[in-house]
Amino acid sequence: MSIFFTIAVVVLVFVVIFQIAKASEYVAILKGEEKAGKQANKINGFLMIVFLVLGLIGVYYCNDLMKGRIPVSSSLEGDKVDQMLYLTIAITGVVFLITHILLFWFAYKYQENDDRKAYFFPHNNKLEVLWTVVPAIVLSILVVIGLRNWFIFTGDAPKESLVVEITGKQFGWIYRYPGKDNTFGKKYFRNIDPATNSLGLIWADNKEMNQTADPASFDDIVNEQAMYIVKGRPVKLVINSRDVIHDVGLPHFRMKMDAVPGIPTTLWFTPKYTTKEMQDMTQNSNFEYEIACDQICGNGHYSMKGIIKVVTQQEYDVWEITQKPYYYSAFPEKDPSAKPAAAPADSTKQAALNINKAAGKSIALK
Amino acid sequence: MSNEEMLHAQAATVHGVEVEHHDHHGEHHHHETFITKYIFSQDHKMIAKQFLVTGMIWAILGGLMSVLFRIQLAYPDSNFPWLETLLGKWAKGGHLSAEAYYALVTTHGTVLVFFVLTAGLSGTFANFLIPLQIGARDMASPFLNMLSYWFFFTAGVIMLSSLFVETGPFAGGWTAYPPLSALGSASPGSKTGMDLWLISMALFVVSSLLGGLNYIATILNMRTKGMTMTRLPLTIWALFFTAILGVLSFPVLLSGFILLIFDRNFGTSFYLSDIYINGVGALPNEGGSAILYQHLFWFLGHPEVYIIILPAMGIVSEVMSTNARKPIFGYMAMIGSLFAIAVLAFLVWAHHMFVSGLNPFLGSFFVLLTLLIAVPSAIKVFNWLTTLWRGNIRFTPGMLYSIGFVSMFISGGLTGIFLGNSALDIHLHDTYFIIAHFHIVMGVAGIFGMYAGVYHWFPKMFGRYLNNTLAYIHFWVTFVGAYLIFWPMHYEGLAGMPRRYYDFSNWESFKMFNGVNVFISVVAMIVFAVQIMFLVNFFYSVFKGRKVTSQNPWGSNTLEWTTPILPGHGNWVGEIPEVHRWAYDYGKDGKDFISQTTPVGAEESSH
Numbered sequence: 001m002s003i004f005f006t007i008a009v010v011v012l013v014f015v016v017i018f019q020i021a022k023a024s025e026y027v028a029i030l031k032g033e034e035k036a037g038k039q040a041n042k043i044n045g046f047l048m049i050v051f052l053v054l055g056l057i058g059v060y061y062c063n064d065l066m067k068g069r070i071p072v073s074s075s076l077e078g079d080k081v082d083q084m085l086y087l088t089i090a091i092t093g094v095v096f097l098i099t100h101i102l103l104f105w106f107a108y109k110y111q112e113n114d115d116r117k118a119y120f121f122p123h124n125n126k127l128e129v130l131w132t133v134v135p136a137i138v139l140s141i142l143v144v145i146g147l148r149n150w151f152i153f154t155g156d157a158p159k160e161s162l163v164v165e166i167t168g169k170q171f172g173w174i175y176r177y178p179g180k181d182n183t184f185g186k187k188y189f190r191n192i193d194p195a196t197n198s199l200g201l202i203w204a205d206n207k208e209m210n211q212t213a214d215p216a217s218f219d220d221i222v223n224e225q226a227m228y229i230v231k232g233r234p235v236k237l238v239i240n241s242r243d244v245i246h247d248v249g250l251p252h253f254r255m256k257m258d259a260v261p262g263i264p265t266t267l268w269f270t271p272k273y274t275t276k277e278m279q280d281m282t283q284n285s286n287f288e289y290e291i292a293c294d295q296i297c298g299n300g301h302y303s304m305k306g307i308i309k310v311v312t313q314q315e316y317d318v319w320e321i322t323q324k325p326y327y328y329s330a331f332p333e334k335d336p337s338a339k340p341a342a343a344p345a346d347s348t349k350q351a352a353l354n355i356n357k358a359a360g361k362s363i364a365l366k
Numbered sequence: 367m368s369n370e371e372m373l374h375a376q377a378a379t380v381h382g383v384e385v386e387h388h389d390h391h392g393e394h395h396h397h398e399t400f401i402t403k404y405i406f407s408q409d410h411k412m413i414a415k416q417f418l419v420t421g422m423i424w425a426i427l428g429g430l431m432s433v434l435f436r437i438q439l440a441y442p443d444s445n446f447p448w449l450e451t452l453l454g455k456w457a458k459g460g461h462l463s464a465e466a467y468y469a470l471v472t473t474h475g476t477v478l479v480f481f482v483l484t485a486g487l488s489g490t491f492a493n494f495l496i497p498l499q500i501g502a503r504d505m506a507s508p509f510l511n512m513l514s515y516w517f518f519f520t521a522g523v524i525m526l527s528s529l530f531v532e533t534g535p536f537a538g539g540w541t542a543y544p545p546l547s548a549l550g551s552a553s554p555g556s557k558t559g560m561d562l563w564l565i566s567m568a569l570f571v572v573s574s575l576l577g578g579l580n581y582i583a584t585i586l587n588m589r590t591k592g593m594t595m596t597r598l599p600l601t602i603w604a605l606f607f608t609a610i611l612g613v614l615s616f617p618v619l620l621s622g623f624i625l626l627i628f629d630r631n632f633g634t635s636f637y638l639s640d641i642y643i644n645g646v647g648a649l650p651n652e653g654g655s656a657i658l659y660q661h662l663f664w665f666l667g668h669p670e671v672y673i674i675i676l677p678a679m680g681i682v683s684e685v686m687s688t689n690a691r692k693p694i695f696g697y698m699a700m701i702g703s704l705f706a707i708a709v710l711a712f713l714v715w716a717h718h719m720f721v722s723g724l725n726p727f728l729g730s731f732f733v734l735l736t737l738l739i740a741v742p743s744a745i746k747v748f749n750w751l752t753t754l755w756r757g758n759i760r761f762t763p764g765m766l767y768s769i770g771f772v773s774m775f776i777s778g779g780l781t782g783i784f785l786g787n788s789a790l791d792i793h794l795h796d797t798y799f800i801i802a803h804f805h806i807v808m809g810v811a812g813i814f815g816m817y818a819g820v821y822h823w824f825p826k827m828f829g830r831y832l833n834n835t836l837a838y839i840h841f842w843v844t845f846v847g848a849y850l851i852f853w854p855m856h857y858e859g860l861a862g863m864p865r866r867y868y869d870f871s872n873w874e875s876f877k878m879f880n881g882v883n884v885f886i887s888v889v890a891m892i893v894f895a896v897q898i899m900f901l902v903n904f905f906y907s908v909f910k911g912r913k914v915t916s917q918n919p920w921g922s923n924t925l926e927w928t929t930p931i932l933p934g935h936g937n938w939v940g941e942i943p944e945v946h947r948w949a950y951d952y953g954k955d956g957k958d959f960i961s962q963t964t965p966v967g968a969e970e971s972s973h
C-alpha cells in the first residue's frame with residue numbers, strides 16, 4: 001500500500017512542478033522572451049559559482065568523513081601502493097582543483113552581458129603546445145614510478161618466501177601447503193572428488209588417464225578454513241581455479257590476482273601486522289584479513305570469502321605441526337600416527353583452539 | 367518519395383551535382399503512408415528519432431534496474447512486498463534474490479553501454495546531424511540505415527525477451543567472461559538467457575556495422591560544395607571517428623561471441639580447460655584459454671568507451687562554441703586529439719586485464735599507452751576551458767549540460783590515471799573505484815553529451831522547444847546527484863570494496879560503508895525520478911511545446927539551421943547551400959555569428 005502512496009506523492013509533486021514550469025513559460029512569453037532569458041541566465045550563472053563553492057566544501061567534508069574507513073596497508077608492498085596513491089591523488093587533485101575553478105569561474109564571469117562582446121580567439125599554438133607537453137611530462141613521472149612498482153609486484157618472489165597454493169571454486173577457497181617435502185604434489189582435475197580429494201591430487205596410478213601416483217602429493221596439507229602466513233615473511237600465492245574465473249582480492253595487502261581455470265597465476269607480498277595486531281589497531285575484535293573474490297563467478301560471488309591468519313613464526317610452526325596431510329583424511333587407515341587425539345581441523349574455531357593449546361604448551365616448555 | 371526518385375536524388379548528390387528537377391522535393395509532392403513515414407522510414411531524421419526514442423525506453427528500463435539493485439544494496443535486510451508484486455519469484459517475500467540481483471546488474475550494464483550510449487547516442491546524432499551538417503539530402507544508403515535501426519530494434523526485443531525466460535536473463539556481468547558465461551551448469555543465467563543475450567548482441571553488432579559504414583560513406587562522399595573536411599563541424603569529425611572505431615572493432619567482438627557460441631553449443635574448447643563443476647563433475651574440455659575471450663572482448667570493449675564518449679565530445683564542442691558565442695578554441699587540435707584518441711583506443715585494451723595473469727612485461731606497454739591517452743584528453747579539456755574564457759555565455763539547457771560534461775570528463779578522466787597505472791590497478795581493479803570512474807567518465811559524461819544534443823537540436827527535430835524551467839531543474843538535480851552518487855564510491859573502492867556484490871553485511875572489511883550505500887541509493891532514486899520528469903517534458907513538448915518561430919533560434923553557423931523549421935525528406939527546399947567557411951565564425955569582426963553559407967568578404971580578417 002505504501003508504495004502506491006509513494007507513487008501518488010511523486011506524481012503529485014511532478015504535476016505541481018510541471019504546472020509551475022508551464023506557468024513560468026507563459027510568464028516568460030508575456031514579459032518578453034529576451035528579458036526572461038536574461039533572468040534565467042543570471043540565475044544559472046550564479047548557480048555555477050554556488051556549485052563550485054558548495055562542491056569543494058562537499059569534497060572536503062566527504063574526505064573527512066570517509067578517509068578513516070580505508071584500512072591501513074598491511075603489507076610492505078601495500079605501503080608502496082599507498083605512496084603511489086598519495087602522489088597520484090596530489091597531482092590529479094591539483095589538476096582537478098585548477099580546472100574546476102577555471103570551468104565554473106569562467107562560466108560565471110563570462111555569462112551573457114549586453115556590454116561584452118565575445119573575444120574571437122580561435123587558436124594559439126603556444127598555449128596548445130604548453131598543455132600538450134606539461135601533461136606528457138607529469139604522466140611520464142607517474143608511469144616511471146608505476147612501472148617500477150609493477151615490476152617489483154609482478155616480479156619473482158624472494159627466495160625465502162612461504163609458498164601457498166590457493167584454489168578458487170564456486171563459492172569458496174581451498175588452501176594447500178606443500179608439507180614436509182616442501183614440494184607440491186601433482187594434481188589433475190579429473191581426479192577431483194569434492195568429498196575426499198577436492199584438488200584432484202594424484203595419489204594413485206591410473207592407466208586410463210596415463211598418470212602415476214606422485215609421492216610429493218602424499219604429505220600435502222589441504223584445508224578450506226583459513227590460510228596461515230607469517231608476519232614479516234614474504235608469501236607467494238600460487239593461484240588456481242577449479243571452475244570459473246575467480247579473483248584473490250586482498251584489500252588490506254593491496255593485492256589482487258585472477259584465478260583462471262587451466263592457467264596458474266601468482267602473486268606475492270610481505271605481511272606487516274599479525275591478525276591480532278590488526279584487531280588491536282582497529283579496535284575491532286572481529287577483524288580478519290578477508291579474501292574477497294573480485295571477479296564475478298556466479299550467484300554466490302558475494303559470499304566467496306576466505307580468511308588469512310597472519311601469525312608470528314612461532315605460532316606458525318605450532319600450527320604447522322598440528323596439520324595432517326590431506327591424504328590421511330581421505331584414507332584414515334593409512335595414517336601412521338594411529339588414532340589421532342585431535343580431530344581433523346573441520347572448523348576455524350577448532351583450529352584456533354588447537355593453536356592456542358599448542359602455543360600454551362610451547363610456552364610452558366620454555 | 368518513391369524509391370526510384372530517391373535513387374535519383376542520391377545519385378545526384380553523390381556526384382555533387384544538383385539536378386534542377388529534384389530541387390523542389392522535400393515537403394510537398396509525394397505521398398507517404400503512416401508506415402513509410404513513421405515505421406519503415408528511410409528518412410535519416412525519422413530514423414534518428416526512432417533511435418532516440420528506443421534509446422530512451424532502454425535508458426528508463428536500465429535505470430529502473432539500477433534503482434532495484436540499489437534498493438538491495440541499501441537495505442539488504444528489509445523486505446518490500448511490492449518487489450514481489452513486480453518481480454514474482456525473483457523477489458520472494460519482497461527480497462530481491464541473488465540471481466535477480468546479478469541479472470539486473472548484468473542487463474543494466476549491457477543495455478546502458480550498448481543500447482543507450484552507443485545506439486541511443488551515436489545512432490541518434492549520427493543519423494540526424496551527418497546529412498544536415500554536411501549538406502546532404504540523406505545518408506549514402508537510406509535503406510541500410512533503416513535496416514540498421516531494425517536490427518537494433520530486434521536486438522532489443524530479444525534482450526527484453528531474455529528477461530522473461532524461466533532460468534532468467536544472463537547474470538554474469540556485461541563483459542560475459544567465460545567459463546561462467548559458457549557453462550549453464552555454473553550459473554542458471556548462463557542457460558537460455560545467455561543464448562538470447564548472444565543473439566541479441568550479434569544483431570546489435572550487425573546494426574552498428576550497417577550504421578557505421580553508412581556514416582563513413584556519407585561523410586566522405588556526400589559533403590556539399592565547399593564543405594571540405596577541415597570545414598566540418600566537430601560533431602561530424604567525432605561521429606566520423608566513432609564510426610571508424612565501430613567498424614574496426616565490432617567484428618572482433620562478434621568473432622569472440624561466435625567462439626563462445628561454439629563452446630556453449632558445439633563442444634569446442636576455445637575458452638575452456640580444466641574445469642570441475644560442483645554437482646556435474648569434470649568437463650571434457652581441455653586446452654582452451656579463458657583469457658583469449660578477454661582479449662577479443664576488450665579489443666572492442668575499450669574502443670567501445672570511446673565510441674560512447676567521442677560523439678558526446680563532438681556535441682559538446684559544437685554546443686559550447688555556439689552558446690559561448692566564440693569559436694571553439696584550437697579546432698585543428700580538437701580534430702588531432704580526436705584522431706589520437708581513436709588510434710590509441712586500439713592499443714590499450716589490455717589495461718582491463720592487468721590482474722588476469724597477463725604477462726607483466728606486456729602489461730607495461732599498456733600502462734604507457736593508456737596514460738598517453740591522458741594527453742589528448744587534457745588538450746580537449748583545456749581547449750574547452752579556453753573556449754569559455756572571455757565568451758558571452760548563454761546558459762541554454764544544452765550549454766549547461768556541456769559545462770556539466772566537461773566537469774564530469776575531468777573528474778572521471780583523472781581517476782583513469784589511477785587505474786591505467788597497473789601497480790595501482792592491482793589494488794583498485796574491480797572495486798567501487800572503477801564503478802565510480804567509468805560511470806562518471808563514460809556513463810554520466812556520455813549521457814550529458816546526449817542531453818546537450820537533445821536540448822540543442824530538439825527545435826530542429828520537432829519544431830518546438832522543451833520547457834526551460836523543467837530543463838534547468840533536470841540539469842541541476844542530475845548534475846549534483848551524479849556527483850553525490852559516484853563521489854563516495856571512490857572511497858569504497860580505495861577500501862577495496864568489490865563491485866558486483868549482492869550483500870556486504872557479512873564482510874568485516876566492507877560493512878562500514880552501509881550508511882554510505884543507503885545515501886547513494888536514495889540519491890539514485892531522486893535522480894532517476896528527475897529523468898522521468900525529463901521524459902515527460904520531452905514527450906509533452908514534442909506535441910505541445912512552444913513553437914519555434916525562427917529558422918535559426920540559437921544563432922548558429924552550421925548548415926542544419928539553414929533548412930526549413932521542420933525540414934521534409936530531402937532537407938533543403940531548392941538547392942543545397944554552398945559552404946564558404948568553417949563552422950565557428952562566432953564573434954568575428956564584431957559580428958555575432960557568420961553562417962557557413964556566407965561567402966568570405968573581401969575585408970574579412972583571416973585567422
